Amino acid sequence: MAPKKRKPVPEKLRTPANLNRNDTVSVAEALNRVLADSYALYLKTKNFHWHVSGPHFRDYHLLFDEQAAQILLVTDLIAERVRKTGNVTLRSISDISRHQTIRDNDADFVSAKDMLEELRADNLALVEGFRAVKKAAGDAGDNATEGVVDDWTDQAEQRAWFLFEAGRGA
Structure with a gap:
């Protein structure tokens, strides 16, 4: 489902930014997509943490919990970056569901x-989302977003690597 077009930022929520307003909208849209995906990935990771079963239960249970905590920390940084650009971010679970590209797992x-x-796979999809943020930020001349997204990308790549290595013997 395609996200709805955003309404203009309410006057009371306007944050001064020294970037072109049109450019920051594209950065905010990209950030809100990865924010929605980060929340979806957080919930899925916690779901798997709660429901993992089998001979490697303890290892996977702890790995998923550690990764979920890392993802949750990044969500706040992403949302704050949207606000720093003078835009608004997601407001509800339904808003998240309208923007997420990572699929839920209700099995x-x-x-x-x-x-x-x-x-x-979901962490690698998130990496692709972060790359889109980096491109939008570069096009907008938003050096701060362009720089901080590198750390988020590295964290998602590391999570994907750990999941790959943990799954070799599964």
């Missing part, structure tokens, strides 16, 4: 191996 049972593979 009654998912094998540990499938959990690892799905989370790895």
Whole structure:
């Protein structure tokens, strides 16, 4: 489902920014997409943390919890970056669902191996989203966003790597 076009920023929420307003809108849209995907990935990771089962239960349970905490920390940084550009961010679960590209997993049972593979793919999809943010920020001359997104990309790549290595023997 395509996200709705954003309304203008309400006067009371306007944050002064020294970037071109039209340019910051494209950066904010890209940031809001990765924010929605980050929330979707956070919830999926917590879901798998709660429901993992099998011989590597403890290792996967702890890995998923650690990764979920890291993802949740980044969500606040992404949202604050949107606000710093003078724009508004997501407001609700339904707003998140309108913007997310990472699919939910509501299955009654998912094998540990499938959990690892799905989370790895989702983290790599998030990396692609961060690359789109970096491009939009570069096009807008938004050096701050362009720089900070590198750390978020590295974290998602590391999570994907850990999930890949953990899944080798699964």
